[in-house]
Amino acid sequence: MNFGRGPPVVLNVGGTRYSFSREVLKDFPLRRVSRLHGCLSEQDVLEVCDDYDRERNEYFFDRHSEAFGFIMLYVRHGHLRFVPHMCELSFYNELLYWGLEGSHLDYCCQRRLDDRLAESRPYYCPEEPAGDAGGDPRAKGRRAAGGEGGKWLERMRRTFEEPTSSLAAQVLATVSILFVIVSMVVLCASTLPEWRAPENRSVEEQSRIIEAICIGWFTAECIVRFIVSKNKCEFVRRPLNIIDLLAITPYYISVLMTVFTGENSQLQRAGVTLRVLRMMRIFWVIKLARHFIGLQTLGLTLKRCYREMVMLLVFICVAMAIFSALSQLLENGLDLGTKNKDYASIPAACWWVIISMTTVGYGDMCPITVPGRILGGICVVSGIVLLALPITFIYHSFVQCYHELKFRSARYSRSLSAEFLN
Numbered sequence: 001m002n003f004g005r006g007p008p009v010v011l012n013v014g015g016t017r018y019s020f021s022r023e024v025l026k027d028f029p030l031r032r033v034s035r036l037h038g039c040l041s042e043q044d045v046l047e048v049c050d051d052y053d054r055e056r057n058e059y060f061f062d063r064h065s066e067a068f069g070f071i072m073l074y075v076r077h078g079h080l081r082f083v084p085h086m087c088e089l090s091f092y093n094e095l096l097y098w099g100l101e102g103s104h105l106d107y108c109c110q111r112r113l114d115d116r117l118a119e120s121r122p123y124y125c126p127e128e129p130a131g132d133a134g135g136d137p138r139a140k141g142r143r144a145a146g147g148e149g150g151k152w153l154e155r156m157r158r159t160f161e162e163p164t165s166s167l168a169a170q171v172l173a174t175v176s177i178l179f180v181i182v183s184m185v186v187l188c189a190s191t192l193p194e195w196r197a198p199e200n201r202s203v204e205e206q207s208r209i210i211e212a213i214c215i216g217w218f219t220a221e222c223i224v225r226f227i228v229s230k231n232k233c234e235f236v237r238r239p240l241n242i243i244d245l246l247a248i249t250p251y252y253i254s255v256l257m258t259v260f261t262g263e264n265s266q267l268q269r270a271g272v273t274l275r276v277l278r279m280m281r282i283f284w285v286i287k288l289a290r291h292f293i294g295l296q297t298l299g300l301t302l303k304r305c306y307r308e309m310v311m312l313l314v315f316i317c318v319a320m321a322i323f324s325a326l327s328q329l330l331e332n333g334l335d336l337g338t339k340n341k342d343y344a345s346i347p348a349a350c351w352w353v354i355i356s357m358t359t360v361g362y363g364d365m366c367p368i369t370v371p372g373r374i375l376g377g378i379c380v381v382s383g384i385v386l387l388a389l390p391i392t393f394i395y396h397s398f399v400q401c402y403h404e405l406k407f408r409s410a411r412y413s414r415s416l417s418a419e420f421l422n
Contacts, residue, residue, distance in 0.1 A: 009036070010058040014065030017058070018072070029075050031099025067094040074104065082109050088116040156228040160221070163291050173291045176221065180284050183214040187282065215251045218284070222248060239299070240290060247283035293405045300401040301394065308390040308397075315386040319357060323379045324349035330372045340368050357383025 008019040011033065020028075028034040032048060036059060039045045045052045051060035061068075067083050071094070074080035080100070082091055092102060092113060102113050159166055163173035186207045222244050229235040236242075288295055302309065324346050331343035342365035343349045352365050356379045367373050 008057070010056060012058050012060045013063055013068040014061070016065040016069065030071070032097065033099075063097060064090070064094055067091055068098070071095070071098055071100070074100075079106055080104050080109070081106055082112065088113050092117075153228050156224075157230070160225045160228065161290075176217070177288065177291055179214050179217050180287050182210065183284050184282075186210050186214075211251070214284075215248060218244065218248055218287075240286070243283055243286045247287065293402070296405050297398060297402045300405070301398045304401065305394045305397050308393045312387065312390045315389070316354075316357065319379075319382055319386060320350050320353045323353045323357075323375065323382075326375055327352065327367065327372060327379075330369055330375060331367055338368060340372070343367075343372075353379060356380050357387070359383065 009022055009025060011018045011020065022037065025034060025037040028037075035048050036045065039048065042052055042054070045059065049059045050062045052058070053060070064083075064086075067086065067090075070081065070083050070091075080095075082088060082105070095101065095104065102110060105113060155166075159169040159172060163169050190204070190207055222241070225241075226232065226235055286295075290296075328343045328346045328349045331340035331349075343352070348365075355362055356376060359380060367376050
């Protein structure tokens, strides 16, 4: 293949050769290829490609030739799609290497890539582009020599983020779990009437001291994790970190409100706010998700199955609208001689539909007419069928998430064993 005029420049990608003119390279859509135009020496060239033949003016890239062929179709025609029978993540690595992003893919392939990344995110790490620093052994040496600080930060980050990554991480996770358990016990005990009796004032003061110690630990842990994180913006957006913030912030707000308002019982609104803020400490329980695969699996499953969850809610809402209207009509609206006051309105009937479709059946309200009871039986059977339809997809996703998280945990456990043996 020859593109443009002038002395040819040959790109050899995995054995497939492409010829270009030097002028074409200058504004080439692939950043890695366009960088060849600015190379002034062979040393600069070797930072971009894997090998260079001066006699043939040929640049060699040890990359997937078929993937580059599809990338060249994008250069020519503006459409980028996945290579058939090639892993999406492998092709994504090829895109990153040549200087493209997932956004350059066509929309259908973008969705495939997003789903694949979501499934593999617990243990998928994109390949680092070699040309930015990696083709040159001296650049690798500079990274190794100058990266001691980064290596220490990475070790600290894994210690706080991955409980199975090292012995120190396991000790830290155990201490954090103990603080969560202690804080939850104190929170539950503080709601007992005996605990709040005037004669137990000293016990209440001790519980506040314990609460302050626990909050101090959680705050210090959150600050350290923020400092050692790679991407501060991404750190703030993570769900578990948001939960940490929701669990810690109310304590400081309640302390400030107590300082400014005191324990004045006349400030009813402030008193209610304080009680709500203190009860938000229950979010500390979710911090256990950092240390238990079961809770992580639940959160990851809900994240991946949001479409199925929305489908489930749509099913329930449609059925609830139909059955609540019919039940209100049969039990109260037709005036057949017996009016059921529990079904005085459609919103009131919605409660009966929900507890019937989910087969809970509190018994606080039930139909008394024959048509209403027949409708109730249909409602129960329909609820069983409708709720079972999306459950299969959610179950398979749950199993997949569990195996992925177990894989990641086993990987870090192996690294922990190697560290212990060394």
